[in-house]
Amino acid sequence: GPLAKGTLEKVVAVPELDYMSFVELDVDGDPLIICRTGYTGEFGFEIIPTWSNATKIWSSLLNAVHSNSGLVAGLGARDTLRTEMCYPLHGHELSLEITPLQADASWAVGWKKENFIGRQSLLAERESGSKRILRALRLTDRGVPRAEMNVYSIDDALIGVTTSGTFSPTLKTGIALALLDPKVQVGEVVTVDIRGKRIAAVIAKAPLVPSHVR
Known part of the structure; x- marks a missing residue:
């Protein structure tokens, strides 16, 4: 959605990405792939962390979402979209x-x-x-x-x-x-x-x- 980029940038600096493109970044020494893709029809990103860093990235994203008055949504919401x-x-x-x-x-x-x-x-x-x-x-x-x-x-x-x-x-x-x-x-x-x-x-x-x- 419209707040996606600003929310993600609270976790990691995101360069301008064209739709259907991606970038490989480094977060605290761990690689992270950020894709300008999705399965909802909305502006957004898909994030691919390493297995060892997934929980940390999730927690950081969750805090960023909550700071923007957002909520966690699961497969049901994605399927509706x-x-x-x-x-x-x-x-x-x-x-x-x-x-x-x-x-x-x-x-x-x-x-x-x-x-x-x-x-x-x-x-x-x-x-x-x-x-x-x-x-x-x-x-x-x-x-x-x-x-x-x-x-x-x-x-x-x-x-x-x-x-x-x-x-x-x-x-x-x-x-x-x-x-x-x-x-x-x-x-x-x-x-x-x-x-x-x-x-x-x-x-x-x-x-x-x-x-x-x-």
Whole structure:
């Protein structure tokens, strides 16, 4: 977030870093890697200390966070943020059963490479079209979707299944990622089966909230 750099600089002097870059520093004789990366969609850093120095670095960071009236947040908070940004998570939007084309990650495939495992299958899928594609959902009725909930079209046809879901504190509503029939377009109204109740949602453009990584 906006206080990340100032908070970190209470522990170690941080040079200006471009997004997706890193620097190796020395803190009291121990090496420390600071990366301008993250998995939240917010401006921030990822810190890689040595094992022997990890507890000391953590304590220093914790004191710095508290001095800025901050709180410690865990994987639940990170998962909410990454879902708002529509970032994929292994085991949910990324798996052996979900191709990069289906996960909207074809940009990560080295199409120009002469050969790699799965190349022919991916080329065939790209030519014929994927049978499902990752979409973002924003609920318009009250409810909190979770993974593996069925998604239906307005005429009650099963069109896919959610892969991740949560309540968005930013949007004040339930949100989800889902693998859906590729014919379903942004703006269409659908329903999500949440514990036996059909809850209305709209197919939304990803990401669901603005990015602040830079």
